Amino acid sequence: MRTSLHNLEIIEEAFLNNSKEHQVLIEAKSLLEPKLQKDILLQLVTYEAVKTYGRELFKREISEVENELFSQSRFSAFRQKILSYFKS
Amino acid sequence: MKTPNRSALIQGLYLESFPDVAKYIASKGGTLDEAKEIFQEGIVRYYEHIVVKQNPLKSGDKAYLFGICRNLWHSHFQQTIKETALDGSDFSEEPSFTESEQLVTYLKSVGQKCMNLLQSFYYEKLSMTQLATRFGYRSERSATVQKYKCLEKVRNEVKSKSLTYEDFIA
Structure with missing residues (x-):
């Protein structure tokens, strides 16, 4: 892998996987590459963005399964049971 | 996008745990829509705890998910009371994007x-x-x-x- 990708890997190991070995490596590299600190922060923001996107897809998937449970005839017993709790 | 394993997990959680959660929320005066909303959020938190953060469960799946949903319902209920007390509106406007x-x-x-x-x-x-x-x-x-x-x-x-x-x- 080229150097920039290798740096991504080191940051990931140090900050996502809490590898002590890679944390020491990051400290040493930071002395030689001052821009590394900014790259670390950007990479952490990227992980948060990916998590937000993953959550968005997961919520969509939950809604699809829920719609099936409340519409398909094979789940009618389940549906009737749930609806019975909300009859006043 | 549906993923076979994950959809099966979601369906299993609904069939096993949603009846208890719905019954609990109904007993507290909640609606079916509120129960669905709470359960969806509960599944997300359950999934992120177990799968994304890879934490082992101390109690059973069902008890853990029910506990999350009960806490979410209490937070939702407290928030609803607070918002109603503020100005009597139902705060139905769309939330702004973060x-x-x-x-x-x-x-x-x-x-x-x-x-x-x-x-x-x-x-x-x-x-x-x-x-x-x-x-x-x-x-x-x-x-x-x-x-x-x-x-x-x-x-x-x-x-x-x-x-x-x-x-x-x-």
Whole structure:
């Protein structure tokens, strides 16, 4: 892998996987590459963005399964049971 | 996008746990829509605890999920009381988009495939073998390199938006 990708890997190991070995490596590299600190922060923001996107897809998937449970005839017993709790 | 294993997990959780949660929320005066909303959020929290953060469960799945939903219902109930007491409105207006949601919308527009690949690894927790199969790479090594290329691409897009970590997580 080229150097920039290798740096991504080191940051990931140090900050996502809490590898002590890679944390020491990051400290040493930071002395030689001052821009590394900014790259670390950007990479952490990227992980948060990916998590937000993953959550968005997961919520969509939950809604699809829920719609099936409340519409398909094979789940009618389940549906009737749930609806019975909300009859006043 | 439906994923077979995950959809089966979701369906299992609904069939096993939603009746208890719905019954509890109904007994507290909640509606079916509120029960559905609470349960959806409960599943997300359950999934992120067990799968994304890979924490082992101390109690059973059912008890853990019920506990999350009961806490969510209490928070929801307290919030509803507070908002009603403030001005009597029902606060039905659409929530505003956060910085993170705006950023994700932008990132999808510039690299949907990379975002899909990255979330499959970091959120769904697919293995490299599964990732290679889903996205058509010949080997785990190719999938690993592609994952880092995507991470670099998305990180560069984040940089172009000049957002800071604090902006994002606030």
